Amino acid sequence: MEAKSRYNVAIVGATGAVGQKMIEMLEMVEFPIEELRPLASKRSVGKLIQYSGRNITIQEATPEAFEGIDIALFSAGGSISKQLANEAVERGAVVVDNTSAFRMNDEVPLVVPEVNREALRNHKGIIANPNCSTIQMVGALEPVRQKYGLNRVIVSTYQSVSGSGLDAVEELKDQSQAMLDGTTVNTEIMPVKSEPKHYPIAFNALPQIDTFEDNHYTFEEMKMINETKKIMEAPELSVAATCVRLPFFYSHAESVYIEIDDDQVTVPQMQGTIKEGQGVVLEDDIMNQGYPTPLSAEGKLEIFVGRVRKDLDVQNGFHLWVVSDNLLKGAAWNSVQIAQTLIEMTTEQ
Template identity: 65%
Template sequence: MSKLLTVAIVGATGAVGTKMKEQLLKRNFPIKDIKFLASAKSAGKEIEFGGKMYKIEEATPEAFEGVDVALFSAGGSVSAKLAPEAVKRGAVVIDNTSHFRMDPDVPLVVPEVNREDLKKHNGIIANPNCSTIQMVVALQPIRQKLGLKRIIVSTYQAVSGSGMSAIEELREQSKYWDDRKDIEAKVLPVKSETKHYPIAYNVLPQIDVFTENGFTKEEMKMINETKKIMHLPNLHVAATCVRVPVVNGHSESVYIEVEKEASVQDIYNILKGAPGVVLQDDLNNQVYPMPLYTEGEDPVYVGRIRKDLYHPNGFHLWVVADNLLKGAALNSIQIAEAMLEDNLL
């Protein structure tokens, strides 16, 4: 990739924006110039990148002049307002919020799964939900060989998925718990709601708000995004999303039903060497994926593969990934890399 680009990160001071910055350096993305954009409150502060200091600019329409790629991770309302403005000024937007994900005119892309969809973009590409990304990376190679009829997933999602305030709340609650001090909850399960519960020593069976059908928005994201990414509108998907007292790294218990007969060894063989997947499944030595050991790692880890006891084509998998990397920042950078390689930038 010899072409040099001007890159902007919108939401540069947030958890995902910080990881985007790190990934650009780590992966040696070809940068001519870079802009760090945030709210007016953060404008004027300095941020370090590649040994140099940069001033954070306020995210305004004019800030995108001369930008080739704009990485957005500052909330859906910011994307709704500014992504079209960035496109007007010639930028390609890769948006990490949920705002454009289900727009039929916006590709929703995980490069290992549906890279070809990038060719259909009209200036904006949506980055899927973190829990969706790791699941479809693990399931796509199985789907390609065996077909896919049903998915039932239960997630165990880290607090970093709710931002820095949720991380701090977990740390504070954990610190004071043993002293039997009052445990104050202000952030989880949903910051905008009026009722909150402790996350330390607890699990919360709610991520995002509830919808009319009893599923949360997070669960519906997994359901609808999976169908869109895989181009399987009739796929049966059900999700239960749970917040757990883990700082970083989402885990998922995934049950699938495939169309062709297969064995556990067949699944092993399919996943060995699959793009973006690392197989960790050695029960004799108690080897399986855990979020504590996948933090900071790029791949999606899969283990605990079992054939269902009752359904002849049913399988159970355990899937773990760093939600701030493959679930957000890394996937965004991989989209930009794929576009460069395919001459779409």
């Protein structure tokens, strides 16, 4: 990417849950934008979005729509990224893709800037933004890995419906009201819109996020496992995941068990190390019932960590509770951070 004073930025999927947050984040950091070009499917063409007090008309996401674009943030589903990301690159854009389309591609850096910023230098036009539940976990664990080594991770997630998009947010609202009223509960979206069966998510828990793989894990679980190893450049790291969808709107929480290399670490030392992590906030004051929750993390950019405990049997084992806003650090904010870092690197060169 060429160094410029202002950039032409496209948002692909501008009307979606993440796309909207991307625009908010760009505005918040006063991203050096020459032209903001919101792109979406035909259905949304002509709609207006607000940016810096101006109305901007949504255009159709076609190959030609990327002419003149410097940076394209994609969040419109894996199939759109597969269709259009290379078209954008061919027209000179750098793509930051928030879908799973290219994440495990060896030629595509998978980046959480606080963890593996340097991986960005090797991009060939496309950079992948990791899965939401992966980002907050690796962000919390990176300071621990750096200081004590890390050899094992077992995570059980508590994930909000907004990870499935705005339809899922509406479904949770509608189902909740119907259950409170004792009227008919419609199930059309959760756990996975394209799957044959749908179950209520209101006042329930669904141990399925994304489709099942042959090995009995869901694709979401495999994303957490594979992406964590790639981002941390630790193929030998043992990672296990169980991913569960829950009836709240925003933020994901994670119960994370880790084993580190050092078996002499105390809880205060572990807390201190987490606290020093970039973009990480330690919120662990049990004397005053202090710990993060999905509601407390909503709308914030950081990764919050609480409930730090030493395993009672395994000397090098620790338990953590990690919470972050899945649409922000888990998606839009991490994508914008990647774009900011790319610009910084362009200026450095």
